[in-house]
Amino acid sequence: xxxxYAISKRLNLNEVLPNKVTIWKLRNNNPLRKSxxxxxxxxxxxxxxxKITVELSRYLYPYIREILQSKxxxxxxxxxxxxxxxxxxxxxKDRFNIDSMRVKKLLNHTENDEFIIKSxxxxxxxxxxxxxxxxxxxxxDF
Amino acid sequence: MIQxxxxxxxxxxxxxxxxxxxxxxNENKDQISIISQWKLTIIDKPLIEGKIEHLGPIMDAxxxxxxxxxxxxxxxxxxxxxxxxxxxxxxxxxxxxxxKPNVKPLTLKIGNALLSDIINCFDQLNxxxxxxxxxxxxxxxxxxxxxxxxNNKVKFFNFIIPPFIAIFSLILFSSTFIYFYNPxxxxxxxxxxxxx
Numbered sequence: 001x002x003x004x005y006a007i008s009k010r011l012n013l014n015e016v017l018p019n020k021v022t023i024w025k026l027r028n029n030n031p032l033r034k035s036x037x038x039x040x041x042x043x044x045x046x047x048x049x050x051k052i053t054v055e056l057s058r059y060l061y062p063y064i065r066e067i068l069q070s071k072x073x074x075x076x077x078x079x080x081x082x083x084x085x086x087x088x089x090x091x092x093k094d095r096f097n098i099d100s101m102r103v104k105k106l107l108n109h110t111e112n113d114e115f116i117i118k119s120x121x122x123x124x125x126x127x128x129x130x131x132x133x134x135x136x137x138x139x140x141d142f
Numbered sequence: 143m144i145q146x147x148x149x150x151x152x153x154x155x156x157x158x159x160x161x162x163x164x165x166x167x168n169e170n171k172d173q174i175s176i177i178s179q180w181k182l183t184i185i186d187k188p189l190i191e192g193k194i195e196h197l198g199p200i201m202d203a204x205x206x207x208x209x210x211x212x213x214x215x216x217x218x219x220x221x222x223x224x225x226x227x228x229x230x231x232x233x234x235x236x237x238x239x240x241x242k243p244n245v246k247p248l249t250l251k252i253g254n255a256l257l258s259d260i261i262n263c264f265d266q267l268n269x270x271x272x273x274x275x276x277x278x279x280x281x282x283x284x285x286x287x288x289x290x291x292x293n294n295k296v297k298f299f300n301f302i303i304p305p306f307i308a309i310f311s312l313i314l315f316s317s318t319f320i321y322f323y324n325p326x327x328x329x330x331x332x333x334x335x336x337x338x
Binding site (some may be wrong): 062066069071072073114117118120121122124125127129130138141 | 211231233254257265266
């Protein structure tokens with residue numbers, strides 16, 4: 001939460017996301033979360049979240065790349081992929097509604113591979129200056 | 143005349159553009175508007191190079207394929223110059239076909255990390271103000287395999303249109319009964335039923 005807020009400040013998104021509570025409320029719009037609250041997201045809030053995601057992807061590109069690469073040759077880099085997958089599952093169990101069928105799929109080690117690869121690939125393709133527009137296009141096409 | 147070189151780097155991939163500025167347009171010395179050659183270097187893979195007319199279709203191929211990869215389960219891109227397909231979403235098989243006769247196609251196997259590096263290099267080239275924008279035909283010349291994907295969207299209309307046809311045909315059908323409906327006769331019937 002703190003890193004999201006720090007990035008929003010760096011990107012001058014103070015007007016749209018003035019404090020951490022606003023970001024926390026927006027995060028709760030995810031219907032898969034335990035603390036789901038149905039608020040209408042405004043267009044400028046959606047744009048701000050896209051900008052933050054792209055900025056985070058830029059910053060994390062070397063790590064994203066490493067995780068993607070580790071999946072290509074499991075024998076050599078099994079540790080990196082498994083660490084990431086385990087952490088991903090931990091976070092999902094901690095914060096998402098595990099009774100939901102969609103969440104159950106994300107928790108399954110054999111079924112979540114494709115989802116993780118596609119999500120990481122989407123983020124890695126959106127690090128350019130036009131990354132925000134690209135990410136929007138990907139999301140609208142999802 | 144000394145040619146200008148511009149390089150775009152992303153992790154294990156670098157793209158080099160070689161060419162000249164268009165002096166007739168009073169361009170700066172470091173500008174590249176007349177591209178004579180390009181080179182795509184991927185670490186541990188053979189060098190890919192070609193003329194300007196090949197760069198656009200190759201960029202198109204990678205962009206279209208990456209979009210298919212994210213939206214489809216098993217993406218395939220096929221064209222005269224380049225084929226890209228995947229076996230398991232982890233490794234992508236690229237076949238580059240030479241335009242010169244008697245030259246065998248070059249086959250490469252790359253993973254998702256290298257694929258994203260290549261596309262990020264192309265993004266840098268597209269966003270560079272120092273290089274003339276590469277003409278691509280993404281919206282014009284979709285290969286057949288890609289058109290099949292758009293057909294999926296057409297299915298949405300197939301889903302919507304039948305109920306509409308049904309409703310409109312019902313309206314049309316019921317409107318024909320207007321000719322058999324006589325309001326005066328109907329009024330007389332009502333009077334007979336309710337004499338008060």
